[in-house]
Amino acid sequence: MSIAKEKQTSVHCLYYWAEKTPDRPYLTQPFPDGHVEELTWRQAADEVARMAAHLMAMDLPKASNIAILGRNSAHWILSDLAIWSAGHVSVPLYPTLNGETAAYVLEHSEAKLLFLGKMDGTADGWNDIKGHLPGDLPIISLPMSPRQDTPQWKEITGRTEPAKPVLPDPDSLATIVYTSGSTGKPKGVMHSFRTMISVADGLQQLFPVSQDERMLSYLPLAHVAERAAVETQSLYYGFHLYFANSLDTFQEDLQRARPTLFFSVPRLWMKFYLAINDKLPPKKQKILFNIPVLNRLVKKKVLKQLGLDHTRAALTGAAPLAPEIIAWYRNLGLELLEVYGMSENFGYSHCNRPGQAKVGTVGVPNPGVEQRIGEGGEVLVKSPGQMLGYFKNEEKTREDVTEDGFLRTGDMGEIDKDGFMRITGRVKDLFKTSKGKYVVPVPIESRFNHPKVEVVCVAGSNQSQPCALLLLSDEARADIERGGDRAKLERELAEELDSVNAESEAHEKLAFAVVVKDPWTMENGMLTPTMKIKRNVIEQHYAGKMDDWYKRSGKVIWE
Numbered sequence: 001m002s003i004a005k006e007k008q009t010s011v012h013c014l015y016y017w018a019e020k021t022p023d024r025p026y027l028t029q030p031f032p033d034g035h036v037e038e039l040t041w042r043q044a045a046d047e048v049a050r051m052a053a054h055l056m057a058m059d060l061p062k063a064s065n066i067a068i069l070g071r072n073s074a075h076w077i078l079s080d081l082a083i084w085s086a087g088h089v090s091v092p093l094y095p096t097l098n099g100e101t102a103a104y105v106l107e108h109s110e111a112k113l114l115f116l117g118k119m120d121g122t123a124d125g126w127n128d129i130k131g132h133l134p135g136d137l138p139i140i141s142l143p144m145s146p147r148q149d150t151p152q153w154k155e156i157t158g159r160t161e162p163a164k165p166v167l168p169d170p171d172s173l174a175t176i177v178y179t180s181g182s183t184g185k186p187k188g189v190m191h192s193f194r195t196m197i198s199v200a201d202g203l204q205q206l207f208p209v210s211q212d213e214r215m216l217s218y219l220p221l222a223h224v225a226e227r228a229a230v231e232t233q234s235l236y237y238g239f240h241l242y243f244a245n246s247l248d249t250f251q252e253d254l255q256r257a258r259p260t261l262f263f264s265v266p267r268l269w270m271k272f273y274l275a276i277n278d279k280l281p282p283k284k285q286k287i288l289f290n291i292p293v294l295n296r297l298v299k300k301k302v303l304k305q306l307g308l309d310h311t312r313a314a315l316t317g318a319a320p321l322a323p324e325i326i327a328w329y330r331n332l333g334l335e336l337l338e339v340y341g342m343s344e345n346f347g348y349s350h351c352n353r354p355g356q357a358k359v360g361t362v363g364v365p366n367p368g369v370e371q372r373i374g375e376g377g378e379v380l381v382k383s384p385g386q387m388l389g390y391f392k393n394e395e396k397t398r399e400d401v402t403e404d405g406f407l408r409t410g411d412m413g414e415i416d417k418d419g420f421m422r423i424t425g426r427v428k429d430l431f432k433t434s435k436g437k438y439v440v441p442v443p444i445e446s447r448f449n450h451p452k453v454e455v456v457c458v459a460g461s462n463q464s465q466p467c468a469l470l471l472l473s474d475e476a477r478a479d480i481e482r483g484g485d486r487a488k489l490e491r492e493l494a495e496e497l498d499s500v501n502a503e504s505e506a507h508e509k510l511a512f513a514v515v516v517k518d519p520w521t522m523e524n525g526m527l528t529p530t531m532k533i534k535r536n537v538i539e540q541h542y543a544g545k546m547d548d549w550y551k552r553s554g555k556v557i558w559e
Helices: 010-020 043-057 073-084 099-108 128-133 155-161 192-205 224-237 250-257 267-277 282-289 294-306 323-332 394-400 441-447 474-481 485-503 535-551
Strands: 024-030 036-040 065-069 089-093 113-116 138-139 173-178 188-193 216-218 239-245 261-264 315-318 336-338 370-373 378-382 407-415 423-427 453-459 467-473 513-514 554-558
Touching: 010 043, 010 073, 010 224, 010 441, 024 073, 024 250, 024 378, 043 155, 065 216, 073 113, 073 239, 089 099, 089 282, 099 128, 099 250, 099 423, 113 192, 138 173, 138 407, 173 192, 173 224, 173 261, 188 192, 192 224, 216 250, 224 294, 239 250, 267 294, 267 323, 267 453, 282 294, 294 315, 294 323, 323 336, 370 407, 370 423, 370 453, 394 407, 441 453, 441 535, 453 535, 467 485, 467 535, 474 485, 485 513, 485 554
Parallel strands: 024 239, 065 089, 065 113, 089 173, 113 138, 216 239, 261 315, 315 336, 467 513, 513 554
Antiparallel strands: 024 036, 173 188, 370 378, 378 407, 407 423, 453 467
């Protein structure tokens, strides 16, 4: 008797593939000691059913909220599925949270249990989080968990008989995703199984996806982008998912996976681009890319070095990526497509279609999505992936959803004659100069492009003119520290500043650029988990130095 004939939810999908292709590999997990484990669909479904039986035996209240904390791993996804198979709701936590925020999410979500996975003591918030965990919160440790004194996944599944899974009602609550937000306390976004699966359902109308795809999961699964693009898709289409062990082994993990579909965020696309420029300077690229016959070989070699020579569709989202960088990848032969979505619609909103991309836009609405521009140029979207609302916050839900059901995205945008959407900035990012003029930072930031600059943040609220804060790439910073040619770099940055200003309105011209000293990271709170800049934190950090910088003369200032 078939357990799951139709793929109505992610749980249905798991049992569908376990029955249809039981011996096909589903999850490949590398471990810190170098060994690699592979789980087939049959094994994955068996482990999930055993853990689900254990959760049912715990006698938790019906539809309890159960937290998952850890870096991406095969067992992160298996925990998610086990929670659902036992009739409960999953609440993912970012491993990079500070202790206070983790405690807030656990308390606000009323979590009854925590699955604790792989944590990195240095890069993650574990050292801070462990002291903030409620003493009475039961913990189950996944493989690679920092806690060995709690019940272990392997031990539990080894002694528990598999339960008959609970196949969820598609409209029931599946997960509460706490926004990584660049402002205020995180909000709990509630999604049903139906809103989650809408992503996969819509994708198949855009381009063919089959069981032969391969993807690498490395961006935080606690964020909807990875959950939608990687977890949900792999379950729906039944393809092979690989995991990354650590940042140091990322290149090796990518080579193992040879992904056919690849999703990343602008900060990483920028990092890959700068790393290639470091090995093959742009001037040399220009010459080699223009030699017939040879250009194809060189481009293929560059993609192979990146581990993306098998990738037929690559996606970028979560923040804007400069059109020049997208064009550079597309020139290499990589179909890099910009997509758009948010936690509140499970990432299902807009995308550029293969063969019909318009660089500089986030594409057209996905199947079933409606778009319009509201007051003040705000993008309003109605999507099949739209949330059920914010957990325990009806007031905020009413504030963010219009009476006719459109989500107020907080983004500003323009729709062209062909229906393509261009995001021009965040409503909250606008700031006023001392002359009372409004500055929109994002378009200025995306025009400032230099092969040694990794991130740009335009600031200058209440000053006479805006300025740009520049974070150099790791390679460029190391080069300057070793006594590299600082004067040459300064000249180039001043030239870039002039060319950006040449295209800017008078009130948006940059007074100067500051090369900042310390990197902006998730750990120091300057970046969100999807590596977007936290503008308010960055501006606060440099606020005390601004007046002094504005008094100096010169186009480039070194902090």
